[in-house]
Amino acid sequence: MAGPVTLSDVAREAGVSLATASRAINGSANRTVRPELRERVLAAAARLHYSPDANAQAMARGRTSTIGLIVHDIADPYFSSIAAGVTAAADELGLVVTLATTQHQRGREQQFVEILQSQRARAILIAGGRYDDPEGTAALTESLAGYVASGGSVALIGQALEGFSTIAINNRSGAAALARSMHGLGYRRAAVLAGPEGHITARDRREGFVQTLADLGTPVPDAHIVDCAFTRDGGYEGMRELLGRDTDVDLVFAVNDVMAVGAMAAARDAGREVGVDLAVAGFDDIVTLRDVSPGLTTVRLPLDELGAKAIELALAGPGPEATVVDVDGEVVVRASTPPRA
Amino acid sequence: MAGPVTLSDVAREAGVSLATASRAINGSANRTVRPELRERVLAAAARLHYSPDANAQAMARGRTSTIGLIVHDIADPYFSSIAAGVTAAADELGLVVTLATTQHQRGREQQFVEILQSQRARAILIAGGRYDDPEGTAALTESLAGYVASGGSVALIGQALEGFSTIAINNRSGAAALARSMHGLGYRRAAVLAGPEGHITARDRREGFVQTLADLGTPVPDAHIVDCAFTRDGGYEGMRELLGRDTDVDLVFAVNDVMAVGAMAAARDAGREVGVDLAVAGFDDIVTLRDVSPGLTTVRLPLDELGAKAIELALAGPGPEATVVDVDGEVVVRASTPPRA
DNA sequence: AAGGGTGCGGGAACCGCTTACCCTTAGGCG
DNA sequence: CGCCTAAGGGTAAGCGGTTCCCGCACCCTT
Numbered sequence: 128m129a130g131p132v133t134l135s136d137v138a139r140e141a142g143v144s145l146a147t148a149s150r151a152i153n154g155s156a157n158r159t160v161r162p163e164l165r166e167r168v169l170a171a172a173a174r175l176h177y178s179p180d181a182n183a184q185a186m187a188r189g190r191t192s193t194i195g196l197i198v199h200d201i202a203d204p205y206f207s208s209i210a211a212g213v214t215a216a217a218d219e220l221g222l223v224v225t226l227a228t229t230q231h232q233r234g235r236e237q238q239f240v241e242i243l244q245s246q247r248a249r250a251i252l253i254a255g256g257r258y259d260d261p262e263g264t265a266a267l268t269e270s271l272a273g274y275v276a277s278g279g280s281v282a283l284i285g286q287a288l289e290g291f292s293t294i295a296i297n298n299r300s301g302a303a304a305l306a307r308s309m310h311g312l313g314y315r316r317a318a319v320l321a322g323p324e325g326h327i328t329a330r331d332r333r334e335g336f337v338q339t340l341a342d343l344g345t346p347v348p349d350a351h352i353v354d355c356a357f358t359r360d361g362g363y364e365g366m367r368e369l370l371g372r373d374t375d376v377d378l379v380f381a382v383n384d385v386m387a388v389g390a391m392a393a394a395r396d397a398g399r400e401v402g403v404d405l406a407v408a409g410f411d412d413i414v415t416l417r418d419v420s421p422g423l424t425t426v427r428l429p430l431d432e433l434g435a436k437a438i439e440l441a442l443a444g445p446g447p448e449a450t451v452v453d454v455d456g457e458v459v460v461r462a463s464t465p466p467r468a
Numbered sequence: 469m470a471g472p473v474t475l476s477d478v479a480r481e482a483g484v485s486l487a488t489a490s491r492a493i494n495g496s497a498n499r500t501v502r503p504e505l506r507e508r509v510l511a512a513a514a515r516l517h518y519s520p521d522a523n524a525q526a527m528a529r530g531r532t533s534t535i536g537l538i539v540h541d542i543a544d545p546y547f548s549s550i551a552a553g554v555t556a557a558a559d560e561l562g563l564v565v566t567l568a569t570t571q572h573q574r575g576r577e578q579q580f581v582e583i584l585q586s587q588r589a590r591a592i593l594i595a596g597g598r599y600d601d602p603e604g605t606a607a608l609t610e611s612l613a614g615y616v617a618s619g620g621s622v623a624l625i626g627q628a629l630e631g632f633s634t635i636a637i638n639n640r641s642g643a644a645a646l647a648r649s650m651h652g653l654g655y656r657r658a659a660v661l662a663g664p665e666g667h668i669t670a671r672d673r674r675e676g677f678v679q680t681l682a683d684l685g686t687p688v689p690d691a692h693i694v695d696c697a698f699t700r701d702g703g704y705e706g707m708r709e710l711l712g713r714d715t716d717v718d719l720v721f722a723v724n725d726v727m728a729v730g731a732m733a734a735a736r737d738a739g740r741e742v743g744v745d746l747a748v749a750g751f752d753d754i755v756t757l758r759d760v761s762p763g764l765t766t767v768r769l770p771l772d773e774l775g776a777k778a779i780e781l782a783l784a785g786p787g788p789e790a791t792v793v794d795v796d797g798e799v800v801v802r803a804s805t806p807p808r809a
Numbered sequence: 810a811a812g813g814g815t816g817c818g819g820g821a822a823c824c825g826c827t828t829a830c831c832c833t834t835a836g837g838c839g
Numbered sequence: 840c841g842c843c844t845a846a847g848g849g850t851a852a853g854c855g856g857t858t859c860c861c862g863c864a865c866c867c868t869t
Contacts, residue, residue, distance in 0.1 A: 133825055144849045149827060176614055181586040182526040183825035186854045202552035204545060204756055211543035214569040226567040228555040242564060245522040273517055392759040415545055415756050418733040474855055485819045490857060524855035527824050
């Protein structure tokens with residue numbers, strides 16, 4: 128632990144005062160340093176391998192350059208795509224990203240909000256669905272309100288939260304559009320792997336899909352709606368259960384791509400041939416999964432853009448009115464849902 | 469911006485001194501506070517919604533609870549799996565993770581090391597391959613050495629760097645094991661999608677594979693080795709080029725799974741049927757890709773464990789000798805490489 | 810009963826930086 | 840040629856904590 132070299136050391140080495148050293152190094156507003164002196168200071172800093180203490184700076188300036196990102200699971204490609212967008216945009220702005228993962232444990236978001244508030248993060252971004260859980264939501268809202276009151280900004284990604292700016296994904300309309308496409312292709316006996324009960328994103332997608340098919344005169348019977356986890360394994364199990372019920376189904380809509388892939392695996396294991404015997408569609412258009420075979424019909428979301436948008440939204444206005452930006456999905460039809468003969 | 473409530477406020481509210489308030493709230497080592505007083509302080513803190521300032525704490529204590537993680541691209545499942553392990557382990561230890569992504573730009577790691585040093589991060593973890601670039605490597609080494617000299621710890625994940633502790637992935641032996649398996653299955657005319665020139669990880673995998681096949685008496689001709697990007701698109705293009713060369717090949721080894729999936733897509737587009745016409749193998753065993761069809765033969769890496777191991781390694785010993793922990797891959801044979809008739 | 814611990818509050822000195830404010834110097838202007 | 844102003848350097852006051860050290864009770868020994 129040799130080198131805690133501070134700004135004082137640099138100042139001394141350069142033969143100037145602390146104030147001058149500080150001004151030379153970060154070019155303070157409306158104060159200039161004579162070029163010659165500045166050079167001297169910079170040279171001294173370099174010679175000593177000076178590394179400014181960000182914590183001290185944060186403290187003196189009263190603000191940090193950290194932004195916090197809270198996701199459920201960074202290994203999930205949905206979140207990692209968003210995170211990629213966030214880090215890229217943050218980098219652009221000279222900000223640093225602190226990543227927190229809830230691992231799907233309820234209540235963790237709130238805890239991370241508190242931690243990030245302690246760090247005095249400039250903004251907090253929360254991505255991902257929540258459950259229909261008034262208590263938990265109220266607690267989260269309160270934490271966030273406290274954070275905002277202390278000067279922070281917040282943006283949600285994906286799912287709106289009353290009172291905060293959001294990049295809202297229009298799950299309902301995306302699923303509805305998918306339903307229309309599928310109906311147009313001739314599918315008449317759809318089923319839904321619906322995700323866990325109470326999960327708002329899952330519910331919106333299911334409802335958008337089911338409602339639209341009903342409107343089109345081909346309702347989805349309750350026996351064709353299977354609750355399951357929001358994961359690959361959930362999709363697998365859900366599909367197994369569905370096939371076990373021996374209802375005759377021509378199309379399975381899994382409420383996200385990861386589940387859809389699990390569902391396709393289950394179908395294969397059960398001897399069904401996806402894209403021939405049975406159609407499958409998902410939601411999200413996860414990049415890593417674009418090459419599965421047969422190609423997965425899905426609703427494309429511009430996940431990588433969301434991050435940048437969210438940062439922009441959060442940092443834009445401390446305006447008291449929350450802004451909600453809607454993002455629509457786009458149906459992408461691939462080989463997993465061929466036109467029905 | 470209503471609530472900058474400080475510890476002094478809490479102390480005043482509780483009617484105690486600053487010192488006592490501090491001790492009550494974080495239970496300082498070898499000093500206790502009378503339970504009754506502690507309660508009073510805690511109650512005051514809660515009443516005022518006190519949120520300790522992590523920057524001030526960092527400054528006063530002389531250390532933070534931040535650890536930095538540098539990856540190339542968080543959207544890449546390889547890195548996001550590692551990141552998931554890191555965040556989980558960090559969380560367990562009460563640490564906070566700062567994420568930096570280089571976006572594959574050379575020199576960025578070094579820059580991030582400097583930023584993280586500024587943040588006074590407790591440890592820096594760098595995941596991912598580097599290029600064979602003596603200058604860049606030297607610069608990075610120097611930055612890291614400076615960071616270590618200032619009291620930080622470092623651990624590399626994946627690829628060793630002279631002088632620093634590493635969770636080293638044994639790419640060579642993994643690829644060699646894969647080669648032996650493939651030879652055992654009867655493949656005799658292998659090709660390699662070799663990744664970009666100078667990429668050390670790619671090179672180790674290629675060499676382990678090629679060398680072993682040569683030793684087994686079925687050398688891979690140079691014309692069967694195609695350089696390409698380390699990405700999905702790289703795999704796609706590489707495969708196209710390879711098929712264009714009309715050499716007759718029975719097995720294609722792509723040096724990572726993401727490339728392998730691109731390669732499979734290219735093969736399909738060219739009318740070849742993977743797992744029948746042509747075998748394909750990858751490396752990493754990316755979870756998200758375990759359901760591709762046909763199942764991809766690969767070398768499994770315990771990516772999610774790497775993060776925890778790396779934190780442990782970094783935080784373990786400030787011992788001057790760098791420890792290198794070797795991690796071996798395990799060959800997983802799936803349908804993409806059926807036994808050769 | 811006196812001396813020595815021990816437990817526990819409080820005062821105050823930092824931690825490393827930014828910035829308000831003061832002061833000197835030099836140049837512009839009438 | 841003197842006065843006013845602008846430029847730029849320095850001094851010192853924080854920013855919000857932690858912790859060293861001092862001092863006061865109170866309890867235990869012998």
